Each structure stands twice: as structure tokens, then as C-alpha cells.
Amino acid sequence: MRGVNIFSKAQAQWLGVALVAIALIGLPFALASVGTAWVRIANLAILFVFLSLGLNIVVGFAGLLDLGYIAFYAVGAYAYALLASPHFNLHLPFWVILPIGALVACLFGVLLGAPTLKLRGDYLAIVTLGFGEIVRIFLNNLSQPVNITNGPQGISRIDPFRFGSFSFSQTETMLGLVFSGPIKYYYLLLLLLLLAIVVNLRLQHSRIGRAWEAVREDEIAARAMGINTTHIKLLAFAMGASFGGVAGGMFAAIQGFISPESFVLVESVMVLSMVVLGGMGNIWGVVLGAVLLSFVPELLRYTVEPLQKSLFGRSIIEPEVIRMLLFGLALVLMMLYRPAGLLPSAVRKRELAKVAA
Amino acid sequence: MDIFLQQIVNGLTLGSVYAVVALGYTMVYGIIQLINFAHGEVVMIGAMVAFSVITALAGTALPPVLIVFAGILAAVPVCMLLGYAMERIAYRPLRGAPRLAPLITAIGISIILQHVALLIWSRNPLAFPQIIPLASFDVGGAIITGAQIAIILTSVLMMGGLTLMVYRTKLGIAMRATSQNPQVAGLMGIDIDRIIAFTFIVGAALGAVAGVMVGTYYGIAHYSMGSLLGLKAFSAAVLGGIGNLAGAMLGGILLGIVEALAAGYIGDLTNNVFGSNYQDVFAFLVLIAVLVFRPSGLLGERVGDRA
Numbered sequence: 001m002r003g004v005n006i007f008s009k010a011q012a013q014w015l016g017v018a019l020v021a022i023a024l025i026g027l028p029f030a031l032a033s034v035g036t037a038w039v040r041i042a043n044l045a046i047l048f049v050f051l052s053l054g055l056n057i058v059v060g061f062a063g064l065l066d067l068g069y070i071a072f073y074a075v076g077a078y079a080y081a082l083l084a085s086p087h088f089n090l091h092l093p094f095w096v097i098l099p100i101g102a103l104v105a106c107l108f109g110v111l112l113g114a115p116t117l118k119l120r121g122d123y124l125a126i127v128t129l130g131f132g133e134i135v136r137i138f139l140n141n142l143s144q145p146v147n148i149t150n151g152p153q154g155i156s157r158i159d160p161f162r163f164g165s166f167s168f169s170q171t172e173t174m175l176g177l178v179f180s181g182p183i184k185y186y187y188l189l190l191l192l193l194l195l196a197i198v199v200n201l202r203l204q205h206s207r208i209g210r211a212w213e214a215v216r217e218d219e220i221a222a223r224a225m226g227i228n229t230t231h232i233k234l235l236a237f238a239m240g241a242s243f244g245g246v247a248g249g250m251f252a253a254i255q256g257f258i259s260p261e262s263f264v265l266v267e268s269v270m271v272l273s274m275v276v277l278g279g280m281g282n283i284w285g286v287v288l289g290a291v292l293l294s295f296v297p298e299l300l301r302y303t304v305e306p307l308q309k310s311l312f313g314r315s316i317i318e319p320e321v322i323r324m325l326l327f328g329l330a331l332v333l334m335m336l337y338r339p340a341g342l343l344p345s346a347v348r349k350r351e352l353a354k355v356a357a
Numbered sequence: 358m359d360i361f362l363q364q365i366v367n368g369l370t371l372g373s374v375y376a377v378v379a380l381g382y383t384m385v386y387g388i389i390q391l392i393n394f395a396h397g398e399v400v401m402i403g404a405m406v407a408f409s410v411i412t413a414l415a416g417t418a419l420p421p422v423l424i425v426f427a428g429i430l431a432a433v434p435v436c437m438l439l440g441y442a443m444e445r446i447a448y449r450p451l452r453g454a455p456r457l458a459p460l461i462t463a464i465g466i467s468i469i470l471q472h473v474a475l476l477i478w479s480r481n482p483l484a485f486p487q488i489i490p491l492a493s494f495d496v497g498g499a500i501i502t503g504a505q506i507a508i509i510l511t512s513v514l515m516m517g518g519l520t521l522m523v524y525r526t527k528l529g530i531a532m533r534a535t536s537q538n539p540q541v542a543g544l545m546g547i548d549i550d551r552i553i554a555f556t557f558i559v560g561a562a563l564g565a566v567a568g569v570m571v572g573t574y575y576g577i578a579h580y581s582m583g584s585l586l587g588l589k590a591f592s593a594a595v596l597g598g599i600g601n602l603a604g605a606m607l608g609g610i611l612l613g614i615v616e617a618l619a620a621g622y623i624g625d626l627t628n629n630v631f632g633s634n635y636q637d638v639f640a641f642l643v644l645i646a647v648l649v650f651r652p653s654g655l656l657g658e659r660v661g662d663r664a
Contacts, residue, residue: 115649122392130641324472331465335458
């Protein structure tokens with residue numbers, strides 16, 4: 001029996017959007033009924049989507065492989081931690097710090113990009129990797145002679161987000177619903193993420209976005225068309241970095257504690273895997289990739305671990321290892337079998353198909 | 358003066374290890390213009406395999422030199438196989454794909470190898486059993502250990518052997534031809550796929566020995582030792598001019614000495630604001646400086662000299 005088409009295509013689309021919106025609004029309560037840990041996982045997933053969107057500007061739009069992306073996340077996180085914790089006894093409100101964090105990260109992006117963007121792609125990857133390591137080494141050691149970062153111990157007791165007396169870390173009951181700290185953060189993050197997605201969508205088809213695409217496809221041709229390639233690449237770097245900075249600030253506030261441990265190379269690789277898995281250059285693909293790679297390992301953690309225990313009596317493979325193996329495999333297999341990602345961007349698809357032929 | 362000489366000796370030791378690892382990068386780059394990111398992990402696997410064998414044999418009555426030799430003998434074939442498998446499974450299908458693709462695969466492989474090593478050997482570092490008597494010699498105020506001498510000698514031997522192979526054998530000629538122009542080399546009857554696989558295998562074998570050397574030097578081997586070492590060796594290769602054999606050797610030794618001297622003097626120079634814990638930063642600073650001011654590296658202009 002053939003279904004009757006009740007809705008027009010536009011109506012169906014709106015219905016879809018409405019359903020997704022309802023699902024996203026209801027999600028934290030559904031997760032909270034399983035356990036608050038899952039709401040935290042959802043929050044981290046949103047942060048990773050945020051980061052992936054930022055990296056996607058650099059890798060996906062402009063085609064510059066950045067392997068030290070987590071450094072900008074670190075810069076944003078430390079900017080927040082230093083300006084809103086007992087460490088320097090500063091307690092600025094978050095809406096002041098987040099832009100500062102974005103700005104500082106952006107500055108670091110320019111600092112790294114300016115001397116290196118003349119380099120060819122693969123060299124750039126290595127230099128950015130080295131840059132990420134340098135930032136981490138400095139974070140680890142800048143506790144002497146002046147204690148700036150507190151070294152490997154990190155910074156603790158970081159302020160949560162606060163609007164006047166409304167704190168995001170306290171549990172409140174409104175309209176008969178229990179809003180725990182993580183749930184409040186969830187809505188804030190969701191709002192910011194929505195904003196980020198809109199910015200990205202607008203960027204992609206803007207003059208700048210098209211310039212990025214041109215540089216990615218053929219730099220010499222782009223230059224011949226009058227695009228200042230160094231300029232435009234630097235812009236991609238700075239823009240991606242500021243996304244990282246904002247995400248870092250939110251991370252610091254949610255966790256309440258940060259240390260250099262959170263900003264190792266592996267994290268950069270993780271974000272890169274998300275972008276690659278979803279589809280470089282496609283915003284929805286990147287969102288999908290980040291959500292998948294945030295949740296699947298956690299699901300595995302809760303299923304494989306008990307399974308191993310019941311089968312062998314002990315845990316043979318640590319969940320962390322499974323997670324990393326998954327990331328590695330995702331990178332290799334995607335490049336071999338579906339180089340354009342799960343949801344490829346139209347241009348990438350065309351480009352990669354050409355090569356395969 | 359003593360510190361200076363001592364740091365030169367230490368730098369020379371570490372530098373010769375960097376040089377051997379850098380050769381692996383530079384050979385692969387010279388032949389297919391690929392940065393084999395996972396090369397550092399191959400070095401790590403080599404060290405781990407050798408250490409396992411050495412630990413297993415440490416209780417026997419065999420002479421220590423023979424035990425270490427057995428370790429190397431076990432590590433080299435494992436790494437050769439690994440190098441071949443990597444090329445065959447992950448890189449060959451991507452030949453001709455956009456540059457980004459093999460680079461991303463390489464990162465993936467490196468993550469996989471690291472965590473497979475973690476599964477096999479656990480998180481704890483393997484310690485080198487104390488079987489070699491700690492002989493040391495005093496050379497003009499600097500102390501040089503037997504292990505250091507062995508490391509430097511082995512590296513020199515391997516570099517010499519590789520140079521001979523590349524310039525004096527048929528296989529070496531084929532490698533150089535492939536690096537200059539694969540299509541034409543293919544038309545001349547060279548099996549390019551075989552030559553490329555062979556390059557990976559030789560690089561991996563060198564890496565295995567380098568792994569044993571660096572492990573012996575520090576006394577431990579660890580599942581995550583490869584990435585930083587690989588990065589530094591890559592910096593060395595770029596410093597010398599990537600794709601250039603002599604460049605990789607020169608770059609490695611220079612980088613080792615720069616690093617050692619910087620670590621030895623940075624405290625005095627900056628009034629102890631920065632200490633030797635910043636040692637790892639210098640390799641990257643060198644890398645960035647080279648790429649900005651002389652991207653072709655020290656010996657990079659001799660393009661025809663690639664292998």
C-alpha cells in the first residue's frame with residue numbers, strides 16, 4: 001500500500017526540525033533518568049561538536065591540516081581558569097571571559113599561522129603538531145619562577161557560569177522539573193552550539209567561505225583570481241582558533257578543574273577523527289561525526305566492560321584503549337573506503353571521486 | 358668546559374639515534390613524498406620487542422652482548438613486517454589521493470600501533486635489565502659510557518651501510534630512479550611497488566635498531582615513547598633537507614647537539630627562569646625556524662641526490 005502524501009516537502013522539513021528540537025529539549029531529562037553521568041557526557045559531546053566545527057573551518061573549509069588544534073582549546077580553558085578562580089583571586093563574569101578567551105585563542109592562531117601558512121600542507125601539519133606540544137610543555141612548566149599555570153597540578157575551584165544569583169552549578173526545581181547543574185549547562189551549551197552552527201552555515205556560503213574553498217581546491221588559481229591567500233588562510237586559522245577558545249572556556253567552567261593532562265596530542269587527534277568521520281567541510285556531517293565519536297565509546301564503556309567481566313571475570317581491554325583503537329580505525333578506514341566521510345560535502349565528493357577514477 | 362664537553366657527548370649519542378630514525382622518514386619522503394607519521398611507533402615497537410626478548414634472556418648464562426644482539430635480531434624482522442604491512446594496507450591504496458588522505462591514515466595507524474602496544478605490554482614502562490656492566494671512560498673531563506660508544510658506533514655503521522646500499526647496489530639505483538621519476542623508472546623495467554615497499558622495510562629495520570638504542574640509552578621503553586621521538590627525528594630530517602640521506606644524518610646529529618647544549622645552558626642563560634624541563638621545546642623551535650627561513654633544509658638544494 002502506498003502512503004498518502006499529506007505534507008508538502010517544506011512542511012515535512014519543518015516537521016522534522018520541530019521533532020529534532022523537541023527531542024533535543026527533552027534529551028537531558030531522559031538522560032538524567034538513566035544517570036546524571038549521561039547528561040555530563042552529553043555536555044562533553046556538545047563541546048566536542050563545538051570543537052569539531054571550529055576545526056572544520058580550518059581542515060574542512062580551508063583544507064589546512066591542523067594537528068595542534070587542542071592548543072587553542074587549552075588557551076581558552078586557561079584564560080577562563082585564570083580569570084575566574086581563586087588562583088589569581090579574579091572572578092570575572094563568564095560573558096566577559098568567553099570573548100577574551102576567544103580573542104586570546106585567536107591571537108595564538110595568528111601567532112602560529114603567520115610564520116607557517118606559507119608552508120605546504122604536510123609541513124603545516126607537523127608544525128601545528130609541534131605547536132600543540134609546545135603549548136602543553138609551557139602549561140606544564142609555567143609554575144616557576146612566577147606561578148602562572150600551577151604546573152601539572154592544574155587549576156581547581158574554577159567558578160561556574162553565573163548570571164547574578166543564578167548559578168549554573170546548583171540544582172533548582174522549576175515548574176515541577178528538577179534542573180540539576182549539568183542540565184542547565186546542557187541548555188546553555190545547546191544554545192551556544194545553535195549559534196555556532198548558524199555562524200558556520202552563514203560563513204560557508206559567504207564571500208570568505210567561497211574564498212576558503214577556492215584556496216583549498218587550487219591555491220594558485222585562487223591567487224590568480226585575486227584572493228589574498230595568506231590572508232584568507234590566516235583568517236581560517238584565527239576563526240577556528242577562536243571557536244576552540246570559547247569551547248575551552250566552557251570546558252573549564254563545567255569541569256571546575258583543568259590541568260595540562262586534558263590537552264594532549266591525543267585530544268587533537270580525537271577532534272580530527274570526528275571531522276574526518278563525519279565529512280570534512282560538511283557542517284552536518286561534522287556534527288554527526290562528533291556526536292557519534294562522543295557517544296559510541298561511552299556506550300561501549302558501559303557495555304563492553306560488564307561483558308568482559310562476565311565472560312572472563314575481569315576487564316581485559318580497558319575502555320580507554322578501545323576508544324582510542326576506535327578513533328585510529330575510524331581514521332584509517334574512512335580514508336581507505338569513504339574518504340569524504342559519512343555525510344560528504346558535495347565538493348569533496350566530486351574531488352575525491354575524480355581521484356579514484 | 359666540562360659541562361660543554363659532556364653535553365656534546367650526550368648530544369652526539371642522542372643525535373645519532375635521531376639520525377637513524379630520521380633516515381626512515383627521509384627515505385620514504387624521498388620516494389613517495391609522504392610523511393610516514395607512524396614511523397615513530399615502529400621505533401617504539403622495535404624497542405618493546407627487543408626489551409621483551411632481552412628480559413626473557415637476562416636470566417640465562419649467555420654473554421650480555423649476545424643477549425642484546427638477540428633482542429635486535431628479534432625486533433628487526435617484526436618491524437620490517439610492520440613497515441611492509443603499513444605500506445601495503447594503508448598507504449598503497451592511497452597513492453595519488455589528495456595529500457591530506459595518507460597523512461590522516463598515518464595518524465590513525467600511529468594511534469592504533471600505540472594502543473596495540475599498550476594492550477600487549479601494558480601501561481608500565483619496561484626496564485632494561487642491568488646486564489651490561491656500566492663501563493665508563495673519561496675523555497678530557499667528559500664521561501662517556503660503553504653504551505654511548507656502542508650507540509654511536511652502531512649508528513655510524515648503519516649509516517655507512519645504507520649509503521653503500523643506496524649508491525653501490527642495483528636496488529639502490531632502482532630506489533634513486535623511482536624517487537626521481539616513478540613513471541619513467543617503471544618504463545625502465547623497475548617494479549615500483551616493490552621498490553617502495555622495500556624502502557618502507559629498510560626504514561623500519563633502521564627504526565627497530567634505533568628503538569633498541571634509545572631504549573638502552575634511557576634504560577626504559579614505553580608504549581608512548583615513539584611519538585615524541587618520531588617528531589624530533591622528523592624535525593631532524595627537515596633540518597637536513599627532507600629526502601636527502603646525508604641531510605638526515607647531519608640534521609639528526611645537529612639536533613641532538615643543539616638539544617643537549619640548550620638543555621645544559623638554558624638555566625644559566627635565562628637566570629633559571631627556564632630550566633632543562635624545556636628541552637623538548639627546542640626540537641620544535643628548530644623545526645619552525647628551518648621551515649620559515651630555509652624550507653629546503655641545510656642540504657636540500659641538491660634535489661638530484663634523493664634516495
